[in-house]
Amino acid sequence: MAKRKYEKHFLSNPLIKGDDVKYRIVCQGSKTGFDGLMKNYWLRWNCITKPRSMGDPHTHDFDEIFHFFGADASDISDFQAVVEFSMGEEGEIYTFDKPTIVYVPAGLKHAPINIKVVKKPIIFMNVANAPSFVMNVDGKPFIPKDIKP
Numbered sequence: 020m021a022k023r024k025y026e027k028h029f030l031s032n033p034l035i036k037g038d039d040v041k042y043r044i045v046c047q048g049s050k051t052g053f054d055g056l057m058k059n060y061w062l063r064w065n066c067i068t069k070p071r072s073m074g075d076p077h078t079h080d081f082d083e084i085f086h087f088f089g090a091d092a093s094d095i096s097d098f099q100a101v102v103e104f105s106m107g108e109e110g111e112i113y114t115f116d117k118p119t120i121v122y123v124p125a126g127l128k129h130a131p132i133n134i135k136v137v138k139k140p141i142i143f144m145n146v147a148n149a150p151s152f153v154m155n156v157d158g159k160p161f162i163p164k165d166i167k168p
């Protein structure tokens with residue numbers, strides 16, 4: 020049976036079971052779904068239920084945008100967590116306890132991201148305009164295991 024015209028525009032059930040989170044979504048335009056339609060898009064979506072630290076200090080050749088908000092769909096402003104976000108060569112720490120979006124331009128060193136307190140689950144989502152998520156750590160390309168689709 021022939022596929023419908025726009026069938027490849029839909030990615031059904033993208034949830035991945037995790038050992039550190041119950042489910043995550045990793046959508047890498049060049050490799051996961053969409054049949055190569057959207058090459059410069061990468062997304063990771065996690066429901067964070069307990070404190071954790073993510074990422075060694077790194078850079079990459081693409082912009083990255085981080086989103087933090089409450090996981091209760093009836094009130095995403097209900098953010099009961101504390102996040103420390105390291106920015107720049109200096110490792111300057113920014114601490115927030117409200118829904119926050121962080122823009123990291125290409126080439127700016129960032130991380131680790133320490134989610135210090137989680138009283139209620141939060142959503143942590145990062146998006147990049149890149150075909151795949153390759154970080155530069157100490158001058159070497161690196162892909163962490165939890166961001167592979």
Ligand SMILES: [Zn+2]
Pocket residue numbers: 077078079083129154
């Ligand atoms: Zn990054």
